[in-house]
Amino acid sequence: MKTPASLLMLIDEGVIDEVLRPLKSGKEASVYVVRAGDDVRCAKVYKDMAQRSFQKRAQYQEGRKSRGSREARAVASGSRYGRKQQEAEWKNAEVDALYQLREAGVRVPEPYGFFHGVLVMELVTDAEGFSAPRLGEVELTPEQAREYHAVLVRQVVRMLCCGLIHGDLSAYNVLVGPDGPVVIDFPQVVSAGGNNAARTMLLRDVNNLTATLGRWAPELLDTWYGEEMWELFEAGTLLPDTPLTGQFTPDERSVDLDGVRDAINDARELALIRQQGREAQDED
Known part of the structure; x- marks a missing residue:
């Protein structure tokens, strides 16, 4: 298994201690099972825009708030900085949603933080402790x-x-x-x-x-x-x-x-x- 550079950064910074195995790879991200101290969690590594196959992003992003007026103007202009901001907003959307929904009592995995484009969160398991089925x-x-x-x-x-x-x-x-x-x-x-x-x-x-x-x-x-x-x-x-x-x-x-x-x-x-x-x- 080739460990992504972003996960190596998390190991270096002490956020996680070990990458145990890949869990799944999708059109937007790859998920890995990781260990943080005595806890087993999962780490979602988002793919860059050029690597993703997901279409119709604009339809989904309509109505999302930019983090500042400069960022909003940049996204609207389609500049390189604007595309970078749009990418950052896309990655932060799930993180923000998880924290908000978890607080509201929605049955979603507990988030533990977002580091260098990696979302670390609860690993949902079955009754035997294995990764839960879909x-x-x-x-x-x-x-x-x-x-x-x-x-x-x-x-x-x-x-x-x-x-x-x-x-x-x-x-x-x-x-x-x-x-x-x-x-x-x-x-x-x-x-x-x-x-x-x-x-x-x-x-x-x-x-x-x-x-x-x-x-x-x-x-x-x-x-x-x-x-x-x-x-x-x-x-x-x-x-x-x-x-x-x-x-x-x-x-x-x-x-x-x-x-x-x-x-x-x-x-x-x-x-x-x-x-x-x-x-x-x-x-x-």
């Missing part, structure tokens, strides 16, 4: 699927009450720990009040979860939690513990019901395609 990798009973769906819908509500939307939520960025699901991976976190696509992204997040868990509990496929919570959010009445029914009656005068259903079906098909792709990779 939601898309486990078999569930109908009862477990309903329970996990209720827990995850509540996490989405609490995120929304913080003014945030995950933006890329699926069965592959939810880990299953001994106490239930934990949401991970927030680089695409979206401002609920400042992004024109916020509602669309919220509905996609909820539909992805529903499509996955609906495989074991088909009655979930006839729920409308995303639409319900967004309506309450727009009305200013959504609270972290607001009871939801999953029922929603759209205004047929202004809503394209067929389009809404098509979007839901597209999300479910995408979740299935992702799962089949993962299974094919595992077989290889």
